[in-house]
Amino acid sequence: MTDTSRIWTAALIVVGDEILSGRTHDKNIAQVATWLGVQGIRLREVRIVPDDMAAIIEAVNALRARNDYLFTTGGIGPTHDDITVDAVAEALGVPVVIHPEAEAMLTRYYATRGGINPARLRMARVPEGADLIPNRLSGAPGIQVGNVFLMAGVPGITAQMLDGLTGTLEGGAPLLSTTVGCWVAESEVADLLRETEKNHDGCQIGSYPFFREGRVGANFVIRSTNQAVLDAVVQVLVDGLTALGREAVPGGI
Structure with a gap:
């Protein structure tokens, strides 16, 4: 039974040079905070970091250690600068592998959209031992490994991933x-x-x-x-x- 008197906490890492430059306005912080509140989890801190391996690794290790849950948004797409998966894997000390279920999802999704290619296959890469977070909006799933949850930077896709997690995390009484x-x-x-x-x-x-x-x-x-x-x-x-x-x-x- 959930201990409703306990305060469960989470942190959020927003990954992206485009956020720090001001080119893109973040819309994920508010929706993640609101969703967490409904789950009985308090968002305690948010850190915005660049597309830089060392910065992401340091943030992941610091924030996952002092919170029950850690969420990241951004950096799990198909391009060379999408490095969140690699950074989280290194922070956890595990290799990056192709998740067979994610590969199958992407193959099905892109079957009528030009087919799978190396760039699209990047979105099947996960830290070893990870589970997938459902995403009904596009072919690429989110990723859960331990208490770390990797989600897309696109707010609409993030919302779908949060919906897929609804009711699956342990939390206290809603605030x-x-x-x-x-x-x-x-x-x-x-x-x-x-x-x-x-x-x-x-x-x-x-x-x-x-x-x-x-x-x-x-x-x-x-x-x-x-x-x-x-x-x-x-x-x-x-x-x-x-x-x-x-x-x-x-x-x-």
């Missing part, structure tokens, strides 16, 4: 959240936020200020795995803001 908004400067409620979080175990309060309509305000996002704690914190914040002469807006502004 719940709700928002309280208020037209108030953060500095005026810093003590209220700090003391409220301190007095309620298992909750986190994030403050997100904004400037609209010529005035300042903030949305306070409360997170907890316990609905009762969440409700209690909301009530304390509403009461505290009211005592300061401020109107609280449940659901946020």
Whole structure:
């Protein structure tokens, strides 16, 4: 039985020179974080690295050691600069092999698309001992080896791979959240936020200020795995803001 009191964590490595150069805007971080939350797993850190073997290896070894799960996006395609498989294999100390099931998938997929060739066959390469992650959108599967999950950089394909993993990973209770908004400067409620979080175990309060309509305000996002704690914190914040002469807006502004 899953221990819902335990906090399960994950890290994400985004691989790609195009992300670091600003040429491509990453869209995977948000969808991976959201998906993990539903699985009861918390995304603790994200690292963006170039298409460089040493950088990927260092990131893989560092992040897989201090998290329950490690996800990577990018670098598993058919071109010479797709080196994530090679880097992960080296980090794990295993060789790269052709996965027979992946080869069969690609052969079937490309049978009416010009056939298999050496470039396309690269997408059947995996670290030895790996399993495949289903992908209904294209012929190339994702890869799971140990607690490391290699996924595509294309957001639509990543979404398909996440869908294929849904319900297969062990996690804790999903992280719940709700928002309280208020037209108030953060500095005026810093003590209220700090003391409220301190007095309620298992909750986190994030403050997100904004400037609209010529005035300042903030949305306070409360997170907890316990609905009762969440409700209690909301009530304390509403009461505290009211005592300061401020109107609280449940659901946020």
